[in-house]
Amino acid sequence: MKIMSKEEQRLSLQSDLDAQKSISDRRKFGQFATPTELANEVVSFGLDILNSNTVRFLDPALGTGSFFSALTNHADSTIIEKATGIEIDSHYAIPAQELWRNTVLDIAIGDFTVLPPKRKFNFVICNPPYVRHHLIEDKERIKTRTKQFSGVELSGLAGLYCHFLLQSIAWMENDGIAGWLIPSEFMDVNYGSMVKSFLLNNVELLQIHRYDPNDVQFDDALVSSAVVWFRNRKPKGNPSVKFTYGGRLSAPNIVRLVPVSELQKESKWTRFPLQTVRTHNESSAVLGDFFLVKRGIATGNNNFFILEKDKIREFDLPHEVFRPVLPNSRNLPSDEILADDSGNPLLSRELFLLDCKLPEHEVKMRYPTLWDYLLKGKESVAKGYLCQSRKCWYYQEQREAPLFICTYMGRERNESGTSFRFILNHSTATVTNCYLALYPKGIMKEFLKRYPHELQNVWGIMNRVDSQSFIDEGRVYGGGLRKVEPKELMRVPVPEMDSLIRSNRGDVSFKTDKAIQLNMFG
Ligand SMILES: C[S@@+](CC[C@H](N)C(=O)[O-])C[C@H]1O[C@@H](n2cnc3c(N)ncnc32)[C@H](O)[C@@H]1O
Numbered sequence: 001m002k003i004m005s006k007e008e009q010r011l012s013l014q015s016d017l018d019a020q021k022s023i024s025d026r027r028k029f030g031q032f033a034t035p036t037e038l039a040n041e042v043v044s045f046g047l048d049i050l051n052s053n054t055v056r057f058l059d060p061a062l063g064t065g066s067f068f069s070a071l072t073n074h075a076d077s078t079i080i081e082k083a084t085g086i087e088i089d090s091h092y093a094i095p096a097q098e099l100w101r102n103t104v105l106d107i108a109i110g111d112f113t114v115l116p117p118k119r120k121f122n123f124v125i126c127n128p129p130y131v132r133h134h135l136i137e138d139k140e141r142i143k144t145r146t147k148q149f150s151g152v153e154l155s156g157l158a159g160l161y162c163h164f165l166l167q168s169i170a171w172m173e174n175d176g177i178a179g180w181l182i183p184s185e186f187m188d189v190n191y192g193s194m195v196k197s198f199l200l201n202n203v204e205l206l207q208i209h210r211y212d213p214n215d216v217q218f219d220d221a222l223v224s225s226a227v228v229w230f231r232n233r234k235p236k237g238n239p240s241v242k243f244t245y246g247g248r249l250s251a252p253n254i255v256r257l258v259p260v261s262e263l264q265k266e267s268k269w270t271r272f273p274l275q276t277v278r279t280h281n282e283s284s285a286v287l288g289d290f291f292l293v294k295r296g297i298a299t300g301n302n303n304f305f306i307l308e309k310d311k312i313r314e315f316d317l318p319h320e321v322f323r324p325v326l327p328n329s330r331n332l333p334s335d336e337i338l339a340d341d342s343g344n345p346l347l348s349r350e351l352f353l354l355d356c357k358l359p360e361h362e363v364k365m366r367y368p369t370l371w372d373y374l375l376k377g378k379e380s381v382a383k384g385y386l387c388q389s390r391k392c393w394y395y396q397e398q399r400e401a402p403l404f405i406c407t408y409m410g411r412e413r414n415e416s417g418t419s420f421r422f423i424l425n426h427s428t429a430t431v432t433n434c435y436l437a438l439y440p441k442g443i444m445k446e447f448l449k450r451y452p453h454e455l456q457n458v459w460g461i462m463n464r465v466d467s468q469s470f471i472d473e474g475r476v477y478g479g480g481l482r483k484v485e486p487k488e489l490m491r492v493p494v495p496e497m498d499s500l501i502r503s504n505r506g507d508v509s510f511k512t513d514k515a516i517q518l519n520m521f522g
Pocket of ligand 1: 029031033059064087088092110113126127128129
């Protein structure tokens with residue numbers, strides 16, 4: 001009989017333990033193990049940077065110990081002076097203790113954000129739990145501890161992995177090396193700015209490697225991953241940081257040394273190493289000069305609040321509490337939504353949003369059938385996160401029907417080379433949060449009022465925005481999924497729009513002359 005190696009035993013244990021839990025339970029604690037090959041790559045790369053004949057190893061989120069296993073693979077046992085793993089969930093921690101019995105690994109069952117940092121380590125390797133901010137229990141306590149350990153006050157929107165990274169500093173020896181396998185999201189989003197400033201100012205940031213999002217590293221958690229390497233010592237005025245992309249850590253496809261001065265200026269670090277700092281041409285018009293962009297309505301439960309016409313009839317619900325809403329873009333036959341005389345979209349699939357502003361006692365009195373329908377959701381839908389946070393659980397956000405709609409997520413590029421589309425909406429239908437809603441404002445509102453025949457040209461310009469502009473402003477997730485947020489969409493340049501307006505109004509550039517801009521339609 002073939003004797004299983006320790007790593008084979010660990011893998012088999014990992015898959016048994018994973019199988020005993022539901023995916024939603026595993027998500028709660030970010031329980032997605034690092035594949036063997038990736039763990040080996042990270043550890044052997046880190047050992048090269050550490051370049052020491054004694055290793056004091058810490059994994060603050062151990063799981064079953066994929067990184068420790070890789071360590072035993074790449075470092076002679078005589079140099080591993082001590083090794084500690086912390087794991088909150090005894091479901092993984094107890095079998096791991098059994099597996100690693102008789103080795104140097106000491107497993108503490110507990111919460112990394114609670115245990116006091118009594119010992120220090122020179123080699124911290126971690127794939128921390130990826131738990132989004134709204135699911136972090138005890139957020140205020142964790143924030144306070146992060147501040148106490150690192151001096152950094154993280155935004156309430158930061159995921160748990162940011163707190164792990166910052167708190168780990170209290171467990172590190174001076175000159176110790178840390179390698180963090182984390183989602184690359186922090187490199188672009190607002191809540192990541194404090195993490196980036198910590199990496200630039202408090203420690204010596206050595207390298208950030210980003211895996212190609214099309215080459216998803218994890219089978220079961222779709223994240224676009226990066227490995228951040230730093231040394232625990234004050235930066236000594238290093239001129240640059242190594243940014244690498246694609247391929248493997250030790251053999252990346254692209255390498256660039258990015259000057260720290262550029263990193264300080266640029267808020268989107270995922271530009272590196274593929275591109276350089278964005279050069280903002282202040283005189284170039286951006287979508288936000290013409291449109292207010294808002295995310296569509298988050299209903300709290302589309303299945304409950306959005307009904308087909310037949311269903312409204314079947315339940316005999318009052319029409320006056322419904323308003324038309326567009327189906328998702330896959331169900332739109334064309335990018336131009338035409339409307340009937342009452343403003344309803346001319347679509348084969350007619351959907352309506354339950355948008356009732358009456359309190360419960362009035363609904364009960366005036367609309368008994370609607371009351372019966374609401375009762376169906378009272379024990380389930382009403383208990384959802386969003387519904388619970390409302391004054392009355394079925395009150396919807398108010399969003400006018402937008403003139404333009406943008407599909408803001410896309411994986412593949414379509415034939416026109418972009419994963420984003422603009423839809424022209426002539427109807428009174430509103431949209432849900434699978435779209436971004438664009439409302440003409442200021443100069444554009446006036447322009448369209450005066451020159452309604454230019455509507456198609458305005459739309460044409462929007463659809464000609466090149467995909468790189470979206471990519472520059474937006475973000476990329478695992479599997480190559482691209483996304484753009486309302487504020488990011490407002491920063492997308494549309495120089496042609498300026499020319500269109502000028503061509504109707506003579507040679508007037510509203511951007512270059514604010515005074516003319518204000519008086520242009522006066
Ligand atoms: C992404 S997994 C990584 C596991 C393992 N190190 C690996 O790479 O395969 C994160 C682990 O952290 C554990 N965890 C979650 N919250 C924790 C906490 N507050 N303290 C310690 N461990 C935690 C989870 O149970 C999970 O096993």
